[in-house]
Amino acid sequence: MDPQKTKKLIVLAGPTAVGKTNFAIEVAKYFKTEIISCDSRQIYKELNIGVARPSKQELSEVKHHFIASQSIHDPYDAGLYNQDVNSLLKELFKKHDIVIMTGGTGLYIKAATEGLDNLPPKNDQLRQQLNFILESEGIDALINIAKSMDIDGDKVNLSNPQRIIRAIEIKQGKPDDAKEIPPNDFYDTSYYYLNRDRQELYNRINKRVDQMLRDGFEAEAKSLLPNRNLNALNTVGYKEFFAFFDGELSKEIAIDKMKQHTRNYAKRQLTWFRNHGGYKEISTDVDLFLNIMKLG
Numbered sequence: 001m002d003p004q005k006t007k008k009l010i011v012l013a014g015p016t017a018v019g020k021t022n023f024a025i026e027v028a029k030y031f032k033t034e035i036i037s038c039d040s041r042q043i044y045k046e047l048n049i050g051v052a053r054p055s056k057q058e059l060s061e062v063k064h065h066f067i068a069s070q071s072i073h074d075p076y077d078a079g080l081y082n083q084d085v086n087s088l089l090k091e092l093f094k095k096h097d098i099v100i101m102t103g104g105t106g107l108y109i110k111a112a113t114e115g116l117d118n119l120p121p122k123n124d125q126l127r128q129q130l131n132f133i134l135e136s137e138g139i140d141a142l143i144n145i146a147k148s149m150d151i152d153g154d155k156v157n158l159s160n161p162q163r164i165i166r167a168i169e170i171k172q173g174k175p176d177d178a179k180e181i182p183p184n185d186f187y188d189t190s191y192y193y194l195n196r197d198r199q200e201l202y203n204r205i206n207k208r209v210d211q212m213l214r215d216g217f218e219a220e221a222k223s224l225l226p227n228r229n230l231n232a233l234n235t236v237g238y239k240e241f242f243a244f245f246d247g248e249l250s251k252e253i254a255i256d257k258m259k260q261h262t263r264n265y266a267k268r269q270l271t272w273f274r275n276h277g278g279y280k281e282i283s284t285d286v287d288l289f290l291n292i293m294k295l296g
Contacts, residue, residue: 007089010101012101014269016269036085036089078110105137209258
């Protein structure tokens with residue numbers, strides 16, 4: 001930790017359904033602070049059940065930011081998140097020494113705390129992370145990265161994700177020419193990701209999907225069908241049910257695929273946090289974590 005920086009952001013990341021929300025709430029209560037969400041889908045007010053947005057009860061326990069704060073109709077990306085989070089942190093750190101950030105969108109965490117141009121220098125690692133972004137966030141996320149680096153859309157086919165990835169790789173080799181989204185310079189960040197036994201995590205995912213369906217996810221997905229072409233709806237769960245509404249899948253198969261694709265997404269999230277240096281793996285034992293914090 002930089003002794004010159006007295007303010008600290010604690011990042012509690014991890015895969016979907018691992019238990020981040022309750023964990024972060026307990027940690028925030030301990031430090032008497034607030035929570036910044038880093039979930040690129042919970043940020044949209046129109047998405048609720050399908051993105052496992054925290055309940056009203058959970059939101060009432062600790063003040064949360066970036067939950068249902070944007071509309072799916074308004075473009076939003078990691079660059080804007082960087083600006084918004086760091087603007088907010090300047091205010092939060094006036095009254096708190098510690099702030100909690102929690103969620104599973106690695107790109108948003110990276111943008112807010114490191115800046116976007118600090119991508120790994122090795123092309124194979126860079127390509128792996130860009131492909132992860134493509135799978136988890138969609139092609140628009142790659143386009144936004146390309147635009148932030150001033151990549152010429154007239155020279156690169158922005159409808160071809162592999163061409164975009166290649167253009168970013170080439171541009172990354174010329175950092176002096178790139179337009180950076182800068183890292184923070186006024187607080188320290190500690191990175192942690194929660195994890196569980198794989199089968200336990202997968203069982204939690206399956207049960208969460210079942211609960212979503214009981215809570216009315218099908219009706220929520222149907223209400224959003226007219227907006228299916230928006231990037232925000234390029235999201236696990238909604239995509240499978242759109243295919244069901246189109247008659248391409250039976251409801252049973254759509255549910256099975258929703259579970260499978262959510263498990264796949266969780267696996268990719270874990271790969272990101274394991275490979276993106278600086279994250280420490282922790283269990284979901286809040287008391288153990290707080291004891292570590294006391295000792296640290």
